[in-house]
Amino acid sequence: MSRTRTGRLAAAALLAVGTAVGAAAPAFAAIGPGDVNGKHPRDVGCRADQQVIYHTIIRDGSGNARGYVDLMYSVHCHAAWAHVHGVKPVANQTYVPQGYVARSDGRHSPTCYTPEGGQDCYTTMLWDKDPLKARARGIIDPNGATNTVYAAWTPWY
Incomplete structure (x- = not known):
């Protein structure tokens, strides 16, 4: 050749x-806000580098753990979301884990609710690149009514 x-x-x-x-x-x-806001991390590849930024126990009035809320974050996607987990499966609309992620500008994700027989729910994501911050709220509804709930916030990230 x-x-x-x-x-x-x-x-x-x-x-x-x-x-x-x-x-x-x-x-x-x-990745920009339009790529992540309102979307699930698994659908746009943001779970690949997900991290638990804060893990907060949800306690009842006696101090017993009823579940936890995690503030999840993806560095690649500049997005946060909440994961809420209850200590027992949802049965007859009792002990329903639910939650949302809130941003420092007042915007928040839709609330996630755990279906019958489940113990977890995940919110959709919110873009929170600096200067925005996020935190997650987790709620356990022990009796299916709004007059008694156990709730906790994670710190801001």
Whole structure:
């Protein structure tokens, strides 16, 4: 093979690698508020680097643990969401874990509710890149009525 042909093949190979690398670039593209607000982290790839920023126990009036709320965060997505877990499965609309994530500008996610037989719920995400901050609220409704609830906030992140 001549040097010219070898040089052309090498150039074509570099171009092909550059194109392949360029094709992969959208996986690392910048993420903005419209990419995450109101979406579930599993649907847009934000669970890949999820972290529990704060873990707060939800206690009843006697100090017994009834569940917990986690403030979850993805650095890649600049987004926060809440995970609420109850100590026992939901039965007949009792001990229903529910929660939401709130942002420092007053915006908050829709409330998540745990379905019958479950113990967990996850909210959708909120963009919270600096200067915005987020915190999560977890609630356990022990009797299906609004007159008694056990609740806790995580600190701001």
